[in-house]
Amino acid sequence: MKKNWWKESIVYQIYPKSFNDSNGDGIGDIRGIIEKLDYLKELGVNVLWISPMLESPQDDNGYDISDYRRIYKDYGTMQDYEELLFQAHERGIKVLMDLVVNHTSDEHQWFLESKKSKDNPYRDYYIWKNPVNGKEPNNWGGAFGGSAWEYDNETQMYYLHLFSKKQPDLNWENEKVRQEVYDMMKFWCDKGIDGFRMDVINFISKWPSLPDGDPVVGKTLGFCGAEFYFYGPCLHAYLHEMNRNCFGRGDKEYVTVGECGGLGIETAKLTTADTRQELSMVFNFDHLDNPGHMRFDEYQYDLRKAVKTILKWQVEYTNHCWPTLLFENHDNPRVTSKVDPTDTYTSEIAKLCAVLEMTLKGSPFVYQGQELGMTNTHFDSMDDVRDVESINFYNKLVAKGKKPEKALRIINGGSRDHGRTPMQWTAEPGAGFTDGTPWIGINKNAVRVNAADEAKVPDSVLNDFKRLIALRHANPALVYGDFTQLCPENKNVVCYKRTLDGNTFFVELNLTGERQNRPYDPVGFQRLYSNYHDHRDVLMPFEANVYLAEGEAKA
Numbered sequence: 001m002k003k004n005w006w007k008e009s010i011v012y013q014i015y016p017k018s019f020n021d022s023n024g025d026g027i028g029d030i031r032g033i034i035e036k037l038d039y040l041k042e043l044g045v046n047v048l049w050i051s052p053m054l055e056s057p058q059d060d061n062g063y064d065i066s067d068y069r070r071i072y073k074d075y076g077t078m079q080d081y082e083e084l085l086f087q088a089h090e091r092g093i094k095v096l097m098d099l100v101v102n103h104t105s106d107e108h109q110w111f112l113e114s115k116k117s118k119d120n121p122y123r124d125y126y127i128w129k130n131p132v133n134g135k136e137p138n139n140w141g142g143a144f145g146g147s148a149w150e151y152d153n154e155t156q157m158y159y160l161h162l163f164s165k166k167q168p169d170l171n172w173e174n175e176k177v178r179q180e181v182y183d184m185m186k187f188w189c190d191k192g193i194d195g196f197r198m199d200v201i202n203f204i205s206k207w208p209s210l211p212d213g214d215p216v217v218g219k220t221l222g223f224c225g226a227e228f229y230f231y232g233p234c235l236h237a238y239l240h241e242m243n244r245n246c247f248g249r250g251d252k253e254y255v256t257v258g259e260c261g262g263l264g265i266e267t268a269k270l271t272t273a274d275t276r277q278e279l280s281m282v283f284n285f286d287h288l289d290n291p292g293h294m295r296f297d298e299y300q301y302d303l304r305k306a307v308k309t310i311l312k313w314q315v316e317y318t319n320h321c322w323p324t325l326l327f328e329n330h331d332n333p334r335v336t337s338k339v340d341p342t343d344t345y346t347s348e349i350a351k352l353c354a355v356l357e358m359t360l361k362g363s364p365f366v367y368q369g370q371e372l373g374m375t376n377t378h379f380d381s382m383d384d385v386r387d388v389e390s391i392n393f394y395n396k397l398v399a400k401g402k403k404p405e406k407a408l409r410i411i412n413g414g415s416r417d418h419g420r421t422p423m424q425w426t427a428e429p430g431a432g433f434t435d436g437t438p439w440i441g442i443n444k445n446a447v448r449v450n451a452a453d454e455a456k457v458p459d460s461v462l463n464d465f466k467r468l469i470a471l472r473h474a475n476p477a478l479v480y481g482d483f484t485q486l487c488p489e490n491k492n493v494v495c496y497k498r499t500l501d502g503n504t505f506f507v508e509l510n511l512t513g514e515r516q517n518r519p520y521d522p523v524g525f526q527r528l529y530s531n532y533h534d535h536r537d538v539l540m541p542f543e544a545n546v547y548l549a550e551g552e553a554k555a
């Protein structure tokens with residue numbers, strides 16, 4: 001297998017609005033990130049992916065960009081950003097930019113021009129269609145509810161927006177659009193960034209005839225019409241062209257991670273194989289999806305199901321492709337709460353997920369607060385909810401006749417805002433995140449779950465994360481080693497080995513909330529890590545152990 005710096009890296013995702021507020025306005029900012037670089041270095045992560053920090057009206061917290069070359073004013077200035085890059089690099093930490101180019105904000109100059117008239121030079125930067133029988137051009141649904149089309153009075157045509165109506169989709173068929181995007185990417189490469197996380201990048205190529213979606217298929221894929229854009233005819237061509245035009249020119253080795261929900265393993269191979277010059281890696285969320293459920297349903301995630309999907313990729317993804325490993329991001333509730341809403345085994349589950357991420361093949365992604373075992377919050381009223389997706393969904397539920405209390409309960413079941421509450425640095429009011437009023441409420445458990453207190457407790461989630469990160473960095477077998485599952489017939493306890501150059505690590509995980517018998521006896525192995533102190537013949541709920549089976553282990 002080819003060695004690359006990014007295969008050996010651990011990525012930490014920062015959601016800047018909620019990370020650290022340096023000036024007391026209640027909103028996280030770039031100076032706030034700089035203040036925490038030493039914390040991140042000590043944690044052991046060596047790449048940061050920072051969610052969008054560019055000029056934006058913040059309809060979708062920055063995933064609606066109105067100027068690709070300016071920093072959003074509440075986050076700071078271009079000088080602050082350059083300082084952040086410099087300070088991060090000084091500490092050996094690389095920085096990825098969040099590239100949002102499936103759509104722009106409707107306040108972007110291109111769109112303001114585009115909607116002026118049918119013959120405006122920017123008209124074809126977006127996807128405009130005439131009404132069909134006085135209605136929307138097709139039945140596609142937007143990810144944030146309602147139709148994916150918005151009527152514009154000015155020219156009496158509809159524009160496509162797969163997300164909110166303030167996020168019009170760019171027309172990637174237009175070569176000028178593609179050139180603008182590549183130029184902008186080069187601008188950021190020249191500033192010194194180290195790669196890109198690419199927002200819904202698999203949506204950029206739409207079937208040109210924009211056919212009606214099949215509502216049944218739409219239900220499976222999440223949105224009506226998605227079969228005509230989640231893996232469009234020109235996707236590979238565009239990614240290859242982007243690679244050749246910017247990050248793949250060979251001046252420096254960049255990393256690219258495409259957010260590609262819905263791509264299966266075979267299509268993901270075609271997108272990431274090292275022979276194809278497209279992307280380095282993709283995110284795939286199959287392990288977090290539960291057939292028959294949507295994210296807002298009140299149901300528990302079954303770790304057995306999640307891990308089964310993850311292990312399938314370990315085996316089938318080939319040595320030409322490299323997986324991503326993640327459990328949390330800014331679009332999901334906290335995984336600890338989804339697995340155990342009673343909060344009984346939160347620490348054990350957080351540590352078990354860390355063991356999986358730090359001992360499997362792939363690049364681990366840690367989402368801010370995951371390393372503290374942060375949990376979901378409770379929204380007492382819709383006044384406490386900020387996310388456009390949750391607000392639209394709530395309004396739809398109430399309009400369809402749901403009682404407000406019931407609708408609020410559904411929002412509490414799956415709101416993306418659970419993952420967006422401020423980072424819990426200390427037990428003080430403001431959680432060490434802000435001296436002012438935070439833009440979104442702080443989880444009440446900050447008095448107990450916070451970085452300052454956890455730093456003092458030897459077996460806190462934070463200290464165990466550090467330990468496991470250090471173990472991975474010191475032992476190449478955990479990165480490049482062969483993966484072998486043992487006792488695959490056991491559904492409750494997962495056991496696997498990672499082997500490289502005579503060093504073998506053995507991992508044993510109880511994926512259930514009940515005691516389980518050991519399917520494989522680790523007799524003679526040296527235990528390097530456990531999320532339990534005492535050891536019994538049976539495995540305790542969510543027990544996770546890492547052993548050295550042969551050879552030597554460092555750290």
Ligand code: ISL
Pocket residue numbers: 060063064100143163199200259261295330331332416
């Ligand atoms: O939230 C989701 C599932 O957990 C998805 O539907 C999500 O909207 C999808 O994965 C795309 O996400 C990305 O693009 C959106 C933005 O709102 C998300 O924050 C971003 O991660 C539009 O830019």
Ligand code: CA
Pocket residue numbers: 021022023024025026027028029074
């Ligand atoms: Ca601030």
